[in-house]
Amino acid sequence: PFAGSDRLHPDGRPRGAFRDSLRTVPDARNALTVVGSVLFPVAVVVAAATAAHPVSWVAAFLLMPIAQNRLFILHHEAAHRLLFSGRRINDLVGINLIGWLTFGTGGHGYRIGHIHHHRDEFGPKEPDFGLYARYPITTASMRRKHRRDLTGVSAFRIVRPRFQRLGETRHRRLTYWFLAGQALVLAAFWGAGHPWLYLLLWVLPWATLYQGLNRIRAIAEHGGMTRSADRRRTTHHVHQSLVARLVMVPFSVGYHLAHHADMTVPYRNLPRLHDALLDDGYVGDLEWPTYRSLWKALRSAETVAA
Template identity: 45%
Template sequence: MGSARGSYDGGVLTTLVPQIEDLAEVLPSERLLLNGVAIPELRAEFRRISTWRNVRAVTLAWTWLLGLAYLGTHGGWLIGFACFIAMGPIHVRFAILMHEAAHKLLFRKKWANDWIGKWLVAYPAFVPIGLYRRSHFAHHREEFGPDEPDIAFYRGYPCEPRDLRRRLLRDAVGISGWKNFVVLLKALTKRASRPLASAILGTQLVMAVGLALVTGRWWSYLVFWWLPWMTQWRVLNRLRAIAEHGGMSRSDDRRLTTHNVKQSLLARTWLVPFNTGWHLAHHVDMGVPW
Protein backbone atom coordinates (compact mmCIF):
# COMPACT_ATOMS: atom_id res chain seq x y z
CA MET A 1 0.00 0.00 0.00
CA GLY A 2 1.08 3.62 0.35
CA SER A 3 3.97 4.84 2.44
CA ALA A 4 1.99 6.50 5.26
CA ARG A 5 3.17 5.23 8.61
CA GLY A 6 -0.10 4.93 10.52
CA SER A 7 -0.30 5.18 14.31
CA TYR A 8 1.06 2.97 17.06
CA ASP A 9 0.00 2.38 20.66
CA GLY A 10 2.59 0.65 22.81
CA GLY A 11 4.40 -0.55 19.71
CA VAL A 12 1.18 -2.02 18.23
CA LEU A 13 -0.13 -0.64 14.94
CA THR A 14 -3.66 0.62 15.65
CA THR A 15 -4.56 2.45 12.45
CA LEU A 16 -3.29 2.90 8.91
CA VAL A 17 -4.57 6.47 8.68
CA PRO A 18 -1.63 8.71 7.69
CA GLN A 19 -0.33 11.04 10.35
CA ILE A 20 -0.88 14.74 9.77
CA GLU A 21 2.82 15.43 9.27
CA ASP A 22 2.87 12.88 6.44
CA LEU A 23 0.29 14.82 4.43
CA ALA A 24 1.98 17.48 2.35
CA GLU A 25 0.05 20.66 1.56
CA VAL A 26 0.33 20.56 -2.22
CA LEU A 27 -3.14 21.63 -3.36
CA PRO A 28 -4.21 23.52 -5.30
CA SER A 29 -1.54 23.39 -8.00
CA GLU A 30 -1.20 24.28 -11.66
CA ARG A 31 -2.71 20.90 -12.59
CA LEU A 32 -5.00 20.07 -9.66
CA LEU A 33 -7.83 21.84 -7.89
CA LEU A 34 -8.14 22.05 -4.11
CA ASN A 35 -10.13 18.79 -3.99
CA GLY A 36 -7.47 16.95 -6.01
CA VAL A 37 -9.48 16.83 -9.24
CA ALA A 38 -7.59 17.85 -12.37
CA ILE A 39 -8.20 21.26 -13.88
CA PRO A 40 -10.92 21.24 -16.58
CA GLU A 41 -8.49 21.14 -19.52
CA LEU A 42 -6.72 18.06 -18.15
CA ARG A 43 -9.87 16.49 -16.78
CA ALA A 44 -11.42 16.29 -20.24
CA GLU A 45 -8.31 14.47 -21.47
CA PHE A 46 -8.20 12.14 -18.47
CA ARG A 47 -11.89 11.25 -18.90
CA ARG A 48 -11.53 10.16 -22.51
CA ILE A 49 -12.63 6.51 -22.90
CA SER A 50 -10.53 4.30 -25.17
CA THR A 51 -13.02 1.99 -26.88
CA TRP A 52 -10.46 -0.24 -28.56
CA ARG A 53 -8.41 -0.63 -25.40
CA ASN A 54 -11.50 -1.93 -23.62
CA VAL A 55 -12.47 -4.18 -26.54
CA ARG A 56 -9.00 -5.67 -26.24
CA ALA A 57 -9.29 -6.01 -22.46
CA VAL A 58 -12.64 -7.83 -22.62
CA THR A 59 -11.45 -10.05 -25.46
CA LEU A 60 -8.26 -10.97 -23.61
CA ALA A 61 -10.18 -11.78 -20.44
CA TRP A 62 -12.34 -14.25 -22.35
CA THR A 63 -9.34 -15.63 -24.22
CA TRP A 64 -7.56 -16.32 -20.93
CA LEU A 65 -10.68 -17.92 -19.48
CA LEU A 66 -11.15 -20.29 -22.42
CA GLY A 67 -7.44 -20.97 -22.81
CA LEU A 68 -6.86 -21.82 -19.15
CA ALA A 69 -9.95 -24.04 -19.04
CA TYR A 70 -8.83 -25.92 -22.16
CA LEU A 71 -5.23 -26.29 -21.01
CA GLY A 72 -6.34 -27.30 -17.54
CA THR A 73 -8.52 -30.12 -18.80
CA HIS A 74 -5.92 -31.54 -21.20
CA GLY A 75 -2.57 -30.90 -19.55
CA GLY A 76 -2.42 -33.33 -16.65
CA TRP A 77 -3.19 -32.74 -12.99
CA LEU A 78 -0.22 -30.45 -12.28
CA ILE A 79 -0.99 -28.15 -15.20
CA GLY A 80 -4.67 -28.40 -14.29
CA PHE A 81 -3.94 -27.21 -10.77
CA ALA A 82 -1.81 -24.35 -12.11
CA CYS A 83 -4.65 -23.32 -14.44
CA PHE A 84 -7.11 -23.49 -11.55
CA ILE A 85 -4.88 -21.13 -9.54
CA ALA A 86 -4.36 -18.85 -12.53
CA MET A 87 -8.13 -18.48 -12.95
CA GLY A 88 -8.28 -16.40 -9.76
CA PRO A 89 -6.69 -13.36 -11.42
CA ILE A 90 -9.05 -13.81 -14.38
CA HIS A 91 -11.99 -13.40 -12.01
CA VAL A 92 -10.29 -10.25 -10.75
CA ARG A 93 -10.10 -8.93 -14.31
CA PHE A 94 -13.77 -9.60 -14.95
CA ALA A 95 -14.61 -7.82 -11.69
CA ILE A 96 -12.54 -4.75 -12.52
CA LEU A 97 -13.98 -4.50 -16.04
CA MET A 98 -17.45 -4.84 -14.52
CA HIS A 99 -16.51 -2.00 -12.17
CA GLU A 100 -15.59 0.12 -15.20
CA ALA A 101 -18.96 -0.65 -16.80
CA ALA A 102 -20.75 0.23 -13.55
CA HIS A 103 -19.08 3.64 -13.71
CA LYS A 104 -20.13 3.89 -17.40
CA LEU A 105 -16.47 4.00 -18.38
CA LEU A 106 -16.11 0.76 -20.35
CA PHE A 107 -17.42 2.13 -23.66
CA ARG A 108 -18.41 5.58 -24.87
CA LYS A 109 -21.78 4.52 -26.23
CA LYS A 110 -24.26 3.77 -23.46
CA TRP A 111 -25.80 0.75 -25.20
CA ALA A 112 -22.38 -0.85 -25.68
CA ASN A 113 -21.29 -0.10 -22.13
CA ASP A 114 -24.50 -1.50 -20.65
CA TRP A 115 -24.93 -4.53 -22.92
CA ILE A 116 -21.32 -5.70 -22.93
CA GLY A 117 -20.88 -4.76 -19.30
CA LYS A 118 -23.91 -6.84 -18.35
CA TRP A 119 -23.83 -9.91 -20.60
CA LEU A 120 -20.12 -10.36 -21.31
CA VAL A 121 -18.61 -9.13 -18.05
CA ALA A 122 -20.94 -8.77 -15.05
CA TYR A 123 -23.27 -11.75 -15.42
CA PRO A 124 -20.39 -14.12 -16.24
CA ALA A 125 -18.82 -12.88 -12.98
CA PHE A 126 -22.07 -13.54 -11.04
CA VAL A 127 -22.64 -9.80 -10.50
CA PRO A 128 -26.05 -8.06 -10.78
CA ILE A 129 -24.51 -4.92 -12.19
CA GLY A 130 -27.53 -2.66 -11.65
CA LEU A 131 -27.59 -3.44 -7.94
CA TYR A 132 -23.81 -3.24 -7.79
CA ARG A 133 -23.85 0.22 -9.40
CA ARG A 134 -26.22 1.63 -6.79
CA SER A 135 -24.30 0.04 -3.95
CA HIS A 136 -20.93 1.10 -5.31
CA PHE A 137 -21.96 4.71 -5.79
CA ALA A 138 -23.11 4.68 -2.16
CA HIS A 139 -19.61 3.46 -1.28
CA HIS A 140 -18.12 6.47 -3.07
CA ARG A 141 -20.44 8.82 -1.19
CA GLU A 142 -20.04 7.19 2.21
CA GLU A 143 -16.51 5.90 2.76
CA PHE A 144 -16.73 4.66 6.36
CA GLY A 145 -20.03 6.50 6.80
CA PRO A 146 -23.21 5.08 8.39
CA ASP A 147 -24.56 3.94 5.00
CA GLU A 148 -21.27 2.49 3.68
CA PRO A 149 -22.33 -0.79 1.98
CA ASP A 150 -18.83 -2.33 1.86
CA ILE A 151 -17.76 -1.62 5.42
CA ALA A 152 -17.65 -5.32 6.35
CA PHE A 153 -14.71 -5.83 3.96
CA TYR A 154 -12.34 -3.40 5.65
CA ARG A 155 -13.71 -2.55 9.07
CA GLY A 156 -11.58 -3.52 12.06
CA TYR A 157 -8.11 -3.30 10.54
CA PRO A 158 -5.35 -3.63 11.54
CA CYS A 159 -6.42 -6.88 13.20
CA GLU A 160 -4.81 -9.81 14.94
CA PRO A 161 -3.03 -12.13 12.48
CA ARG A 162 -5.15 -15.06 13.64
CA ASP A 163 -8.32 -13.13 12.79
CA LEU A 164 -7.10 -12.41 9.27
CA ARG A 165 -6.06 -16.04 8.82
CA ARG A 166 -9.51 -17.18 9.91
CA ARG A 167 -11.24 -14.87 7.44
CA LEU A 168 -8.98 -15.85 4.57
CA LEU A 169 -9.35 -19.54 5.38
CA ARG A 170 -13.13 -19.17 5.34
CA ASP A 171 -12.80 -17.57 1.91
CA ALA A 172 -10.30 -20.11 0.59
CA VAL A 173 -12.36 -23.19 1.43
CA GLY A 174 -15.55 -21.79 -0.10
CA ILE A 175 -17.59 -20.93 3.00
CA SER A 176 -17.94 -17.27 2.02
CA GLY A 177 -18.55 -18.17 -1.62
CA TRP A 178 -21.25 -20.70 -0.77
CA LYS A 179 -23.12 -18.10 1.28
CA ASN A 180 -23.12 -15.79 -1.72
CA PHE A 181 -24.17 -18.56 -4.09
CA VAL A 182 -27.06 -19.58 -1.85
CA VAL A 183 -28.33 -15.99 -1.92
CA LEU A 184 -28.39 -16.19 -5.71
CA LEU A 185 -30.25 -19.51 -5.65
CA LYS A 186 -32.79 -18.23 -3.12
CA ALA A 187 -33.42 -15.23 -5.35
CA LEU A 188 -35.00 -17.65 -7.83
CA THR A 189 -37.79 -18.33 -5.34
CA LYS A 190 -38.86 -14.67 -5.07
CA ARG A 191 -40.93 -13.03 -7.76
CA ALA A 192 -39.16 -9.67 -7.54
CA SER A 193 -35.63 -11.05 -7.85
CA ARG A 194 -36.33 -14.07 -10.08
CA PRO A 195 -35.74 -12.36 -13.46
CA LEU A 196 -32.33 -11.05 -12.42
CA ALA A 197 -31.24 -14.30 -10.78
CA SER A 198 -32.46 -16.24 -13.81
CA ALA A 199 -30.44 -14.01 -16.14
CA ILE A 200 -27.24 -14.52 -14.13
CA LEU A 201 -27.71 -18.27 -13.69
CA GLY A 202 -28.78 -18.59 -17.32
CA THR A 203 -25.54 -16.91 -18.33
CA GLN A 204 -23.66 -19.41 -16.17
CA LEU A 205 -25.49 -22.27 -17.89
CA VAL A 206 -24.48 -20.93 -21.31
CA MET A 207 -20.89 -20.69 -20.07
CA ALA A 208 -21.03 -24.26 -18.76
CA VAL A 209 -22.24 -25.56 -22.11
CA GLY A 210 -19.71 -23.43 -23.97
CA LEU A 211 -16.78 -24.60 -21.86
CA ALA A 212 -17.92 -28.21 -22.23
CA LEU A 213 -17.90 -27.80 -26.02
CA VAL A 214 -14.52 -26.04 -26.03
CA THR A 215 -12.78 -28.47 -23.68
CA GLY A 216 -14.70 -31.67 -24.35
CA ARG A 217 -15.21 -32.10 -20.59
CA TRP A 218 -18.59 -31.52 -18.95
CA TRP A 219 -16.96 -30.63 -15.63
CA SER A 220 -14.60 -27.93 -16.92
CA TYR A 221 -16.96 -25.08 -15.96
CA LEU A 222 -17.29 -26.33 -12.39
CA VAL A 223 -13.56 -26.78 -11.86
CA PHE A 224 -12.21 -23.82 -13.80
CA TRP A 225 -14.85 -21.11 -13.32
CA TRP A 226 -17.39 -21.80 -10.59
CA LEU A 227 -14.94 -23.23 -8.04
CA PRO A 228 -12.35 -20.43 -8.45
CA TRP A 229 -15.18 -17.94 -7.97
CA MET A 230 -16.21 -19.75 -4.79
CA THR A 231 -12.68 -19.82 -3.37
CA GLN A 232 -9.84 -17.84 -4.90
CA TRP A 233 -11.92 -14.85 -5.89
CA ARG A 234 -13.10 -14.50 -2.28
CA VAL A 235 -9.52 -14.38 -1.01
CA LEU A 236 -8.34 -11.95 -3.66
CA ASN A 237 -11.36 -9.70 -3.27
CA ARG A 238 -10.88 -9.47 0.49
CA LEU A 239 -7.17 -8.71 0.16
CA ARG A 240 -7.86 -6.04 -2.44
CA ALA A 241 -10.54 -4.43 -0.28
CA ILE A 242 -8.16 -4.31 2.68
CA ALA A 243 -5.41 -2.88 0.47
CA GLU A 244 -7.78 -0.17 -0.77
CA HIS A 245 -9.45 0.96 2.46
CA GLY A 246 -8.30 -1.18 5.40
CA GLY A 247 -7.41 0.73 8.56
CA MET A 248 -8.62 4.09 7.25
CA SER A 249 -11.35 6.40 8.58
CA ARG A 250 -14.17 8.67 7.51
CA SER A 251 -12.98 12.06 6.27
CA ASP A 252 -13.53 14.68 3.59
CA ASP A 253 -9.82 14.26 2.83
CA ARG A 254 -9.65 11.20 0.58
CA ARG A 255 -6.07 10.57 1.72
CA LEU A 256 -7.54 9.49 5.06
CA THR A 257 -10.13 7.14 3.54
CA THR A 258 -8.30 5.42 0.69
CA HIS A 259 -4.94 3.78 -0.01
CA ASN A 260 -3.01 3.41 -3.20
CA VAL A 261 -1.63 -0.05 -3.94
CA LYS A 262 1.97 -0.21 -5.12
CA GLN A 263 1.94 -1.26 -8.75
CA SER A 264 4.35 -4.16 -8.56
CA LEU A 265 4.10 -6.95 -11.11
CA LEU A 266 2.74 -9.26 -8.42
CA ALA A 267 0.05 -6.79 -7.38
CA ARG A 268 -0.97 -6.00 -10.96
CA THR A 269 -1.18 -9.69 -11.80
CA TRP A 270 -3.15 -10.90 -8.78
CA LEU A 271 -5.03 -7.97 -7.24
CA VAL A 272 -5.10 -4.68 -9.12
CA PRO A 273 -5.00 -5.01 -12.94
CA PHE A 274 -6.03 -2.19 -15.25
CA ASN A 275 -4.41 0.50 -13.05
CA THR A 276 -7.01 -0.04 -10.36
CA GLY A 277 -4.29 0.09 -7.71
CA TRP A 278 -4.33 3.87 -8.03
CA HIS A 279 -7.40 3.76 -5.86
CA LEU A 280 -6.97 7.12 -4.16
CA ALA A 281 -7.06 8.80 -7.56
CA HIS A 282 -10.22 6.85 -8.41
CA HIS A 283 -11.97 8.12 -5.30
CA VAL A 284 -10.85 11.67 -6.00
CA ASP A 285 -12.36 11.54 -9.50
CA MET A 286 -14.37 8.42 -10.30
CA GLY A 287 -15.07 9.66 -13.82
CA VAL A 288 -11.56 8.81 -15.03
CA PRO A 289 -11.34 5.42 -16.83
CA TRP A 290 -8.52 3.00 -16.21
Protein backbone atom coordinates (compact mmCIF):
# COMPACT_ATOMS: atom_id res chain seq x y z
CA PRO A 1 0.00 0.00 0.00
CA PHE A 2 1.03 3.59 -0.68
CA ALA A 3 1.07 5.75 2.45
CA GLY A 4 1.11 9.07 0.63
CA SER A 5 3.77 11.76 0.36
CA ASP A 6 4.20 15.50 0.61
CA ARG A 7 2.72 15.84 -2.88
CA LEU A 8 0.24 12.95 -3.00
CA HIS A 9 -2.62 11.54 -0.98
CA PRO A 10 -2.55 7.76 -0.36
CA ASP A 11 -4.97 7.29 -3.28
CA GLY A 12 -2.63 9.12 -5.68
CA ARG A 13 -4.50 12.42 -5.82
CA PRO A 14 -2.21 15.46 -5.69
CA ARG A 15 -2.43 17.61 -2.60
CA GLY A 16 -1.97 21.23 -1.58
CA ALA A 17 0.12 23.60 -3.64
CA PHE A 18 1.15 20.81 -6.01
CA ARG A 19 -2.49 20.09 -6.78
CA ASP A 20 -3.23 23.75 -7.39
CA SER A 21 -0.27 24.08 -9.75
CA LEU A 22 -1.61 21.25 -11.90
CA ARG A 23 -5.07 22.67 -12.50
CA THR A 24 -4.32 25.64 -14.74
CA VAL A 25 -5.90 25.38 -18.21
CA PRO A 26 -3.75 27.17 -20.84
CA ASP A 27 -6.51 28.57 -23.05
CA ALA A 28 -4.32 30.16 -25.73
CA ARG A 29 -2.15 27.07 -26.24
CA ASN A 30 -5.20 24.83 -26.32
CA ALA A 31 -6.84 27.08 -28.91
CA LEU A 32 -3.82 26.62 -31.17
CA THR A 33 -3.97 22.87 -30.56
CA VAL A 34 -7.62 22.76 -31.58
CA VAL A 35 -6.96 24.73 -34.75
CA GLY A 36 -4.05 22.48 -35.66
CA SER A 37 -6.05 19.33 -34.97
CA VAL A 38 -8.97 20.48 -37.12
CA LEU A 39 -6.62 21.50 -39.93
CA PHE A 40 -4.71 18.20 -39.79
CA PRO A 41 -7.36 16.14 -41.64
CA VAL A 42 -7.90 19.04 -44.03
CA ALA A 43 -4.20 19.05 -44.87
CA VAL A 44 -4.23 15.27 -45.36
CA VAL A 45 -7.07 15.51 -47.89
CA VAL A 46 -5.61 18.51 -49.71
CA ALA A 47 -2.20 16.85 -50.01
CA ALA A 48 -3.69 13.61 -51.32
CA ALA A 49 -5.96 15.36 -53.82
CA THR A 50 -3.13 17.58 -55.05
CA ALA A 51 -0.74 14.68 -55.57
CA ALA A 52 -3.49 12.48 -57.04
CA HIS A 53 -1.19 9.47 -56.87
CA PRO A 54 -1.99 5.97 -55.53
CA VAL A 55 0.67 6.36 -52.85
CA SER A 56 -0.88 9.63 -51.68
CA TRP A 57 -4.32 8.01 -51.37
CA VAL A 58 -2.89 5.17 -49.29
CA ALA A 59 -0.92 7.57 -47.10
CA ALA A 60 -4.01 9.71 -46.55
CA PHE A 61 -6.10 6.66 -45.67
CA LEU A 62 -3.51 5.66 -43.07
CA LEU A 63 -3.12 9.16 -41.63
CA MET A 64 -6.82 9.98 -41.32
CA PRO A 65 -7.54 7.66 -38.35
CA ILE A 66 -4.65 9.32 -36.51
CA ALA A 67 -6.24 12.71 -37.20
CA GLN A 68 -9.66 11.44 -36.11
CA ASN A 69 -8.18 9.97 -32.94
CA ARG A 70 -6.59 13.32 -32.07
CA LEU A 71 -9.96 15.01 -32.44
CA PHE A 72 -11.60 12.42 -30.22
CA ILE A 73 -9.00 12.89 -27.49
CA LEU A 74 -9.69 16.63 -27.55
CA HIS A 75 -13.40 15.82 -27.29
CA HIS A 76 -12.50 13.69 -24.25
CA GLU A 77 -10.61 16.63 -22.73
CA ALA A 78 -13.65 18.84 -23.27
CA ALA A 79 -15.86 16.21 -21.64
CA HIS A 80 -13.82 16.83 -18.49
CA ARG A 81 -14.35 20.59 -18.96
CA LEU A 82 -10.57 21.01 -19.28
CA LEU A 83 -10.11 22.06 -22.91
CA PHE A 84 -10.92 25.70 -22.08
CA SER A 85 -11.36 27.35 -18.70
CA GLY A 86 -14.66 28.93 -19.76
CA ARG A 87 -17.45 26.36 -19.78
CA ARG A 88 -19.33 27.95 -22.67
CA ILE A 89 -16.38 27.97 -25.08
CA ASN A 90 -15.25 24.55 -23.81
CA ASP A 91 -18.62 23.01 -24.62
CA LEU A 92 -19.14 24.87 -27.89
CA VAL A 93 -15.76 23.91 -29.34
CA GLY A 94 -14.93 20.65 -27.62
CA ILE A 95 -18.32 19.03 -27.20
CA ASN A 96 -20.54 20.54 -29.89
CA LEU A 97 -18.15 21.11 -32.80
CA ILE A 98 -15.53 18.42 -32.23
CA GLY A 99 -18.20 16.02 -31.00
CA TRP A 100 -19.85 16.42 -34.38
CA LEU A 101 -16.64 15.82 -36.27
CA THR A 102 -15.92 12.61 -34.36
CA PHE A 103 -19.14 10.92 -35.53
CA GLY A 104 -21.04 11.99 -32.43
CA THR A 105 -24.17 14.06 -31.92
CA GLY A 106 -22.49 17.21 -30.65
CA GLY A 107 -24.29 16.69 -27.34
CA HIS A 108 -23.40 15.76 -23.78
CA GLY A 109 -24.11 12.03 -23.89
CA TYR A 110 -20.46 11.05 -24.01
CA ARG A 111 -19.55 13.49 -21.23
CA ILE A 112 -22.22 12.12 -18.90
CA GLY A 113 -21.31 8.50 -19.58
CA HIS A 114 -17.62 9.20 -19.22
CA ILE A 115 -18.07 10.70 -15.77
CA HIS A 116 -19.70 7.41 -14.71
CA HIS A 117 -16.60 5.66 -16.06
CA HIS A 118 -14.34 7.72 -13.82
CA ARG A 119 -16.48 7.51 -10.71
CA ASP A 120 -16.65 3.72 -10.75
CA GLU A 121 -14.57 1.91 -13.37
CA PHE A 122 -16.15 -1.46 -14.21
CA GLY A 123 -19.17 -0.50 -12.07
CA PRO A 124 -22.85 -0.92 -13.01
CA LYS A 125 -22.92 2.36 -14.97
CA GLU A 126 -19.63 1.76 -16.80
CA PRO A 127 -20.38 2.77 -20.44
CA ASP A 128 -17.46 0.91 -22.01
CA PHE A 129 -17.58 -2.33 -20.03
CA GLY A 130 -17.88 -4.45 -23.16
CA LEU A 131 -14.83 -2.83 -24.73
CA TYR A 132 -12.24 -3.82 -22.16
CA ALA A 133 -13.81 -6.31 -19.75
CA ARG A 134 -13.13 -10.07 -19.64
CA TYR A 135 -9.46 -9.85 -20.55
CA PRO A 136 -7.12 -11.65 -20.94
CA ILE A 137 -8.60 -13.48 -23.93
CA THR A 138 -7.26 -15.99 -26.41
CA THR A 139 -5.29 -14.98 -29.46
CA ALA A 140 -8.12 -16.27 -31.65
CA SER A 141 -10.64 -14.08 -29.84
CA MET A 142 -8.40 -11.04 -30.20
CA ARG A 143 -8.09 -11.71 -33.91
CA ARG A 144 -11.86 -11.87 -34.26
CA LYS A 145 -12.18 -8.50 -32.54
CA HIS A 146 -9.58 -6.96 -34.83
CA ARG A 147 -11.31 -8.48 -37.85
CA ARG A 148 -14.63 -6.92 -36.82
CA ASP A 149 -12.91 -3.57 -36.36
CA LEU A 150 -11.02 -3.59 -39.65
CA THR A 151 -13.94 -4.80 -41.77
CA GLY A 152 -16.40 -2.18 -40.53
CA VAL A 153 -18.54 -4.50 -38.41
CA SER A 154 -17.76 -2.64 -35.18
CA ALA A 155 -18.56 0.72 -36.78
CA PHE A 156 -21.85 -0.65 -38.11
CA ARG A 157 -22.79 -1.77 -34.60
CA ILE A 158 -22.01 1.71 -33.30
CA VAL A 159 -24.05 3.55 -35.93
CA ARG A 160 -26.98 1.12 -36.26
CA PRO A 161 -28.68 2.02 -32.94
CA ARG A 162 -28.96 5.64 -34.08
CA PHE A 163 -31.44 4.52 -36.74
CA GLN A 164 -33.27 1.79 -34.82
CA ARG A 165 -35.12 4.07 -32.39
CA LEU A 166 -36.24 6.87 -34.68
CA GLY A 167 -39.76 6.50 -33.31
CA GLU A 168 -38.60 7.96 -30.00
CA THR A 169 -38.38 11.75 -29.99
CA ARG A 170 -35.12 11.99 -28.05
CA HIS A 171 -33.29 9.41 -30.15
CA ARG A 172 -34.66 10.90 -33.36
CA ARG A 173 -33.33 14.31 -32.37
CA LEU A 174 -29.88 12.88 -31.60
CA THR A 175 -29.81 11.04 -34.92
CA TYR A 176 -30.66 14.24 -36.75
CA TRP A 177 -27.79 16.00 -34.97
CA PHE A 178 -25.46 13.14 -35.90
CA LEU A 179 -26.50 13.42 -39.55
CA ALA A 180 -26.18 17.21 -39.46
CA GLY A 181 -22.60 16.91 -38.27
CA GLN A 182 -21.67 14.54 -41.05
CA ALA A 183 -23.54 16.70 -43.57
CA LEU A 184 -21.27 19.55 -42.51
CA VAL A 185 -18.18 17.42 -43.17
CA LEU A 186 -19.60 16.26 -46.52
CA ALA A 187 -20.30 19.87 -47.45
CA ALA A 188 -16.64 20.71 -46.84
CA PHE A 189 -15.56 17.92 -49.19
CA TRP A 190 -18.18 18.99 -51.73
CA GLY A 191 -17.07 22.60 -51.57
CA ALA A 192 -13.52 21.49 -52.27
CA GLY A 193 -14.75 19.71 -55.38
CA HIS A 194 -14.12 16.18 -54.10
CA PRO A 195 -17.36 14.87 -52.54
CA TRP A 196 -16.38 11.24 -53.19
CA LEU A 197 -13.40 11.67 -50.88
CA TYR A 198 -15.84 12.01 -47.97
CA LEU A 199 -16.40 8.26 -48.16
CA LEU A 200 -12.87 7.29 -49.12
CA LEU A 201 -10.89 9.48 -46.74
CA TRP A 202 -13.33 10.21 -43.92
CA VAL A 203 -15.98 7.52 -43.44
CA LEU A 204 -13.96 4.43 -44.42
CA PRO A 205 -10.90 5.25 -42.27
CA TRP A 206 -13.19 5.86 -39.29
CA ALA A 207 -15.18 2.68 -39.94
CA THR A 208 -12.08 0.49 -40.17
CA LEU A 209 -8.65 1.61 -38.98
CA TYR A 210 -9.94 4.05 -36.39
CA GLN A 211 -12.03 1.33 -34.76
CA GLY A 212 -8.95 -0.85 -34.46
CA LEU A 213 -6.91 2.04 -33.07
CA ASN A 214 -9.61 2.89 -30.57
CA ARG A 215 -9.79 -0.71 -29.32
CA ILE A 216 -6.08 -1.19 -28.76
CA ARG A 217 -5.91 2.14 -26.95
CA ALA A 218 -8.91 1.29 -24.75
CA ILE A 219 -7.66 -2.13 -23.71
CA ALA A 220 -4.24 -0.64 -23.00
CA GLU A 221 -6.00 1.70 -20.58
CA HIS A 222 -8.22 -0.77 -18.71
CA GLY A 223 -8.17 -4.22 -20.32
CA GLY A 224 -8.03 -7.04 -17.79
CA MET A 225 -8.36 -4.76 -14.77
CA THR A 226 -11.07 -4.88 -12.12
CA ARG A 227 -13.52 -2.77 -10.15
CA SER A 228 -11.73 -1.15 -7.21
CA ALA A 229 -11.32 2.09 -5.29
CA ASP A 230 -7.58 1.72 -5.95
CA ARG A 231 -6.92 3.20 -9.40
CA ARG A 232 -3.86 0.99 -9.76
CA ARG A 233 -6.24 -1.96 -10.01
CA THR A 234 -8.55 -0.30 -12.56
CA THR A 235 -6.08 1.40 -14.89
CA HIS A 236 -2.84 0.37 -16.58
CA HIS A 237 0.34 2.40 -16.56
CA VAL A 238 2.45 2.02 -19.71
CA HIS A 239 5.80 3.61 -20.49
CA GLN A 240 5.23 6.25 -23.17
CA SER A 241 7.19 6.06 -26.42
CA LEU A 242 7.33 8.79 -29.05
CA VAL A 243 5.57 6.65 -31.68
CA ALA A 244 2.75 5.76 -29.30
CA ARG A 245 2.24 9.42 -28.38
CA LEU A 246 2.12 10.46 -32.02
CA VAL A 247 -0.15 7.70 -33.30
CA MET A 248 -2.32 6.29 -30.52
CA VAL A 249 -2.17 8.30 -27.29
CA PRO A 250 -1.75 11.99 -28.20
CA PHE A 251 -2.24 14.85 -25.79
CA SER A 252 -0.86 12.87 -22.82
CA VAL A 253 -3.86 10.53 -22.69
CA GLY A 254 -1.36 7.69 -22.39
CA TYR A 255 -0.60 8.86 -18.85
CA HIS A 256 -3.83 7.17 -18.01
CA LEU A 257 -3.19 6.18 -14.43
CA ALA A 258 -2.37 9.81 -13.67
CA HIS A 259 -5.57 10.83 -15.45
CA HIS A 260 -7.64 8.47 -13.30
CA ALA A 261 -5.82 9.44 -10.12
CA ASP A 262 -7.17 12.97 -10.66
CA MET A 263 -9.47 13.59 -13.62
CA THR A 264 -9.43 17.35 -12.98
CA VAL A 265 -5.82 17.73 -14.18
CA PRO A 266 -5.56 19.17 -17.74
CA TYR A 267 -3.70 17.00 -20.22
CA ARG A 268 -0.67 19.32 -20.46
CA ASN A 269 0.00 18.78 -16.75
CA LEU A 270 -0.49 15.01 -16.67
CA PRO A 271 3.24 14.34 -17.29
CA ARG A 272 4.05 16.24 -14.09
CA LEU A 273 1.52 14.24 -12.10
CA HIS A 274 2.78 11.07 -13.77
CA ASP A 275 6.35 11.86 -12.68
CA ALA A 276 5.19 12.47 -9.11
CA LEU A 277 3.32 9.15 -9.04
CA LEU A 278 6.49 7.40 -10.19
CA ASP A 279 9.00 9.29 -8.05
CA ASP A 280 6.94 9.15 -4.84
CA GLY A 281 6.31 5.41 -5.10
CA TYR A 282 2.62 5.22 -5.98
CA VAL A 283 3.16 3.24 -9.19
CA GLY A 284 5.82 0.90 -7.83
CA ASP A 285 6.56 -1.98 -10.20
CA LEU A 286 3.22 -1.78 -12.04
CA GLU A 287 4.56 -0.01 -15.14
CA TRP A 288 4.38 -1.93 -18.42
CA PRO A 289 7.58 -1.34 -20.44
CA THR A 290 5.78 -1.20 -23.81
CA TYR A 291 2.27 -1.36 -25.22
CA ARG A 292 3.27 -4.48 -27.12
CA SER A 293 4.11 -6.32 -23.90
CA LEU A 294 0.72 -5.40 -22.45
CA TRP A 295 -1.20 -6.43 -25.56
CA LYS A 296 0.66 -9.74 -25.58
CA ALA A 297 -0.46 -10.39 -22.01
CA LEU A 298 -4.03 -9.42 -22.85
CA ARG A 299 -4.23 -12.11 -25.53
CA SER A 300 -2.78 -14.84 -23.34
CA ALA A 301 -3.64 -16.65 -20.13
CA GLU A 302 -1.46 -14.31 -18.10
CA THR A 303 -3.09 -12.38 -15.28
CA VAL A 304 -2.63 -8.66 -15.88
CA ALA A 305 -4.35 -7.25 -12.81
CA ALA A 306 -2.42 -7.21 -9.56
